Amino acid sequence: MTEILITGGAGFIGSYLAEYFASKTKANNITIIDNLARDNIFHHCSEKELENNLTVLKGYANIRFIRKDLRDYEFIKNLIRKNTFDYIFHASGQTGVNFSIKNPIMDFEHNLRATINLLEALKLSNSNPKFFYFSSNKVFGRSVNELDITQGETRYLFRDPTFQGISESFPVINTQHTPYGTSKLCSELYIQEYAYTYDIDYLILRMSCIYGPRQCGGEAQGWVSHIIKKTLRNEPIIIFGNGKQVRDLLYITDLLKFIELTLEKDVVKEIFNIGGGINNAISIIKLIKFLEQILDKNIPYSFENWRIADQKIYISDISKAKEMLKWKPKISPKLGINKMVNWYQDNKNYSLF
Ligand SMILES: NC(=O)c1ccc[n+]([C@@H]2O[C@H](COP(=O)([O-])OP(=O)(O)OC[C@H]3O[C@@H](n4cnc5c(N)ncnc54)[C@H](O)[C@@H]3O)[C@@H](O)[C@H]2O)c1
Incomplete structure (x- = not known):
């Protein structure tokens, strides 16, 4: 039996991980913990949406759900x-940057406190699971805006066309991170500290934008899902900034494949910048134009002020992952967005249409 603990298992990434391991073999025993708090945190995603993730997971006898709080x-x-876990996937947390600015203590509690609680518990236990942490591009903060960039009609671009994006060695200091980015970066540091002092194997994934069906995005987080849902509900979209902000999209199954390869190759004590990379980058305006095209309708949108410390263009340099794991994203944004649109259309009750 392989024992797996997934925190935030009712959430987007956590529920996919649980499903992936549960369906792979009955010899995987999965425990998921979630406090179903995303609704309380954001008010854009209902407990029902998280419960729907759990309904999918209920189909698997080798998944047990515990409604508890990592704090x-x-x-x-x-x-x-009491358990001997082989792997811990720490995917719980509050995920909203703006929320962290409004309420840094709450962000600290859900993100950094929860991480230290897990690490301290691990230190005191007799088991030595591999610890995966789902970090963020926000650890680089606003410093990515100091790169030499230029503006096209619909998106920001790196001025140097050969530049592949932000690598793992990009500086994380002397910049504005937002409290969310700070708690993510501090979590990374504590993980490394516990790893070296108390011998814990870890992997840190600094993810940019993961997307896919079942994601309950809203204005605060999960922009691809948010814009698709708004469009399908015929509601106008508010763009913060000029809409030329670019992110590299990584479809959820490509993330799962990446994780599978790290397990197969037993990679430990590494940090990876993980996203779709330079070939899968898209701006907000481009996403809206693409949705207009595939849905054959005009999407109303308006502009508001930039959000604090928003990154104008963030693209992960994924060469380390490509070289070490022979991994590369398979699903293009066009294919992934089409899959999502189809899924939301087929599951209208799920996302409260
Ligand atoms: N989705 C992305 O694009 C993305 C990008 C970068 C980083 N991340 C990070 O990856 C992780 C997973 O992201 P996601 O998109 O699945 O988010 P999500 O909000 O869908 O899932 C997080 C889950 O954690 C739960 N949770 C929050 N605080 C908790 C607590 N104190 N105790 C127990 N459960 C708690 C929530 O109820 C939710 O179900 C998060 O840490 C997020 O910051 C995600």
């Missing part, structure tokens, strides 16, 4: 002491 150290300590 509860005693619970985490006991859970990890």
Whole structure:
């Protein structure tokens, strides 16, 4: 039996991970923890949406769900002491940058406190699972805006056409991170500290924009899902900034494949910048234009002020992942967005249309 713990297992990435491991073999035993708090945190995604993720997972006898909060150290300590986990995937957290600016203490509690609770529990336990942490491009903060960039009609571009994006060695200091980026970066540092001092194997994935069906995006986070849902509901979209912001999209199954390869090749104590890379980058305006084309309608949108520390163009340099793992994204944004649109159209009840 392989014992797997997934935090945030009712969320987008956590529920896909649970499904992936549960369906791979019955010899995988999966425990997921989630407090179903995304709704309380964001008010754009209902508990029902998270429960729907759980309904999908209920189809698997080898998944058990525990509704608990990662801020509860005693619970985490006991859970990890009583079980021998082979892998821990730490995918819970509050994910909204703006929310973290409004409420940094809450962000600290859900993100950094929860991570330290897990690490401390691991330190005290007899097991030595591999610890995966789902970090973010926000650890680089606003410093990516210092790169030499230019503006096209619908998107920002790197002025140097050969530049492949932000690599793992890009500086993380002397910049504005937002409290969210800070708690993610501090979590990374604590993970490395615990790894070297208390011998814990880890992998840190600094992800840019993961997308796919079942994602319950909203104005605060999950922009591709948010814009698709708004469009299908015929609601106008608010763009913060000029809409030329670019992100490299990575479809959820490509992320799962990446994780599978790290397990197969037993990669440990590494940090990866993970996204779709230079070939899968798209701006907000481009996404809207693409949706207009495939849905054959005009999408109303308006502009508001830039958000604090928003990155104008963030593209992950994925060469390390390509070289070490012989991995590369398979799903293009066009294909992935089409798949998502079809899924939301086929599952109208799921996302409260
Ligand atoms: N989706 C992306 O594009 C993306 C990009 C970069 C980083 N990340 C990070 O990856 C992780 C997973 O992202 P996601 O898109 O699946 O988010 P998500 O919001 O869908 O899932 C997070 C889950 O964590 C749960 N949660 C929050 N606080 C908790 C707590 N204290 N105790 C127990 N459960 C708690 C929520 O209820 C939610 O179900 C997050 O840490 C996020 O910051 C995601």
